[in-house]
């Protein structure tokens with residue numbers, strides 16, 4: 001089983017007593033404020049110490065704003081604490097409208113020169129204008145996208161969305177049709193028609209209940225303004241939405 005570290009109000013900590021850290025395979029960072037990233041180098045060192053050699057071949061994927069790779073690599077390099085476990089940093093390129101004018105810093109040139117060969121691998125992800133989001137990963141079971149938030153520095157939210165799962169097999173119908181338990185059940189469950197030795201062809205829709213809808217979990221990082229239409233669209237119909245809550249101006253003095 002793997003574990004993903006989703007954003008919280010505080011940076012992930014290098015707490016050696018926290019069970020389960022050793023299973024972390026993906027880490028999501030919303031923005032580069034210190035209270036969200038200062039724990040990350042220590043966490044990687046802790047994971048490096050705790051992982052068995054066999055498990056160390058599983059790389060940790062870290063997702064966050066542009067500049068994160070440089071921060072992480074420099075922090076580890078300067079402290080002579082390069083972890084033994086492999087990791088990759090996938091950086092999201094923000095747009096200038098994600099923070100107040102004058103606060104935006106262009107980190108696109110950091111460690112892209114001679115130091116590149118030593119820095120951890122990773123990818124640079126640009127905004128997909130069509131979906132107003134960044135596709136971080138996608139497989140048969142789920143997709144993960146990031147979306148832009150406005151904050152004092154560019155911030156991001158994340159949407160994890162499961163894909164619909166096949167419905168349950170109706171065993172009594174399978175038995176009536178004479179489908180023997182075993183590999184044919186698996187084929188039907190995967191949505192493929194099968195042919196029996198009798199020549200009867202069985203379609204998956206005949207023996208499966210309705211697909212199970214996927215769940216959607218949205219985690220928003222710090223934001224200092226209205227959530228934009230792209231994020232609202234992506235987060236629509238969420239099963240779980242995690243959002244920071246701070247007082248508006250009207251709460252001052254109460």
Ligand SMILES: [Zn+2]
Pocket residue numbers: 031033151222
């Ligand atoms: Zn912040």
